[in-house]
Amino acid sequence: NPVAIKQYTAQDFSGQTREEIRKEARIMATVSAQSDYLVRLRGVILDKPNYSLVMEYLPGGDLFHLLKSSQEMTWPMRYRIGLDMTIGLHHLHGRGALHRDLKSLNVLLDMNFRAKLADFGLSTLKTSSASTTAGGFKGTVLWSAPELFKRGAKADRASDIYSLGMILWELVSRQIPFADAATPAIAATWVAQGDQEIVPEGTPEEFKVLILDCWNKDPAKRPQADAVAKRLDTLWQSEQKKTPASPKDLSGIHPGSLKPETPASSPPPRQPQIKKPVTLEPAPPPSSSMLSLSQGRFTIAPAPKPLLKPVDAKTLEQLLQWVAEGEQDKAEALIQKDPNLLRHAGTVKDLSGREFKGITAFQYALWAMDYHMWTMIKKYLPRETQVEQWQALESKGTAHGIHFSLKELTDVLQVYMDNAEKWNYDQRAVDQWCKKVGGAQTRLPAHVVNEYCRSDRPFEPCPTEWESKLPRTREMDVYDSTHSEWVKGSWFIAPSSKDGLGLNYAFARGQRWCLGGGCGARRAASGGAGRVDLKALHSLWKTRTQQLELLRSQLLSVTHQPQTYGSR
Missing domain, CATH: 1.25.40 (Serine Threonine Protein Phosphatase 5, Tetratricopeptide repeat)
Structure with missing residues (x-):
């Protein structure tokens, strides 16, 4: 699976510090494996100087750079991203964990702009590396709750909620918090004094109130994550009723194509990219300890898949x-x-x-x-x-x-056409191969029949197989022997066909064959009509194979491209 690498710069860790990081990593790996809204922690590398987190790769990049792009964002899109990250925070808090570093750089997106929280927990690693990590605390202070600037203060759920409110504000303003401060130190002074950003005009009142509630100067009065999620869900559902969101609303923009505008303020400093991700040791078997030690590094065993949200079985x-x-x-x-x-x-x-x-x-x-x-x-x-x-x-x-594969059908059809003339008076041979061709036809996937078994157009030339959508139907004319008439039937039910794919591709089904032309149909099969059908089948499947290979290359490009994120 693809991974993302986040590197920290620090002096060498003591043995005690390494053990603390290992303990925290165990917890974070377990927590992230139980939620679809948290980026999976795959491992931690403790080889000097490559102190790194190895995380799940998300191809959409981070929220910070999406907000700095020139792409339009609808309100449903904002609410959905906010809801996703709030559910992730609720899952963290529900398992007794804190994030401690909420900011838009740590909200990652998939190709459909669904969000996951990244870089949570691991306070020992962050604290031990903050003094020498590029940017360090400077990159986080803009999102930090004011009470954290007091001596001896410790992060808690309320401080996480404050930071969540800052990201909700970013979703509206598309700005860095306190971007007008000359230096991060000045911004820190403002935050410590309780200064707050102004929610932009035009923000829906319910969303504005929610942001301000998250910023409440009394931490005890800030809402819990589940309460924030419920309010965001209400906003999102309400917006959906006003203007039902099409898939384009949430996934019409390709993250890789976003062109950033020149931001009002630069993002927190980032580490140079790691050219090659550090290779992790093979994960231990399930019966062993969750972490395996090897020359100062360890790997978190593959986490169990999170429980899927239930769906109606029917x-x-x-x-x-x-x-x-x-x-x-x-x-x-x-x-x-x-x-x-x-x-x-x-x-x-x-x-x-x-x-x-x-x-x-x-x-x-x-x-x-x-x-x-x-x-x-x-x-x-x-x-x-x-x-x-x-x-x-x-x-x-x-x-x-x-x-x-179409090979079964094309092979038997080829044999039939090559021998139809000499079988003209050998009814046993004709019946035998009609049965084989018909049997192969009944095993076609429905989409081949639906798209190409049509009496209103010939099979050759094929309609373009690259059309985004083709009319689909299994209806065809079939002969009702009881009433001696042609009626509308279905490919998978009818024992015979009048016309379908070309002139006589559909001439045989199961043990019977019929084309209205009797033996003349068998003669035609050995000539141009049957060969045209065979040519069209090969053309269709060549295109389908190319399309499958294109999809395979697209998906492989995702699995083989590690993504590097900057430091805190």
């Missing part, structure tokens, strides 16, 4: 069924109501009778080579989760392979 089952049936619009409607459905795996039986167990909607689309479906799903699935699900499919596969 809704998940319905989503998987829509995806397996290629019903893109219906699937997207369910996802828009609850994107969390995409994180859950379930069991689904497709229209060919194949059963898939423990598969997600994204994974089924990948298995079926359904480019249009997976492109839609990606809009709602965080990039990191895309990578995880893709890797799981590639490594474990399914009971039906890693990806569907």
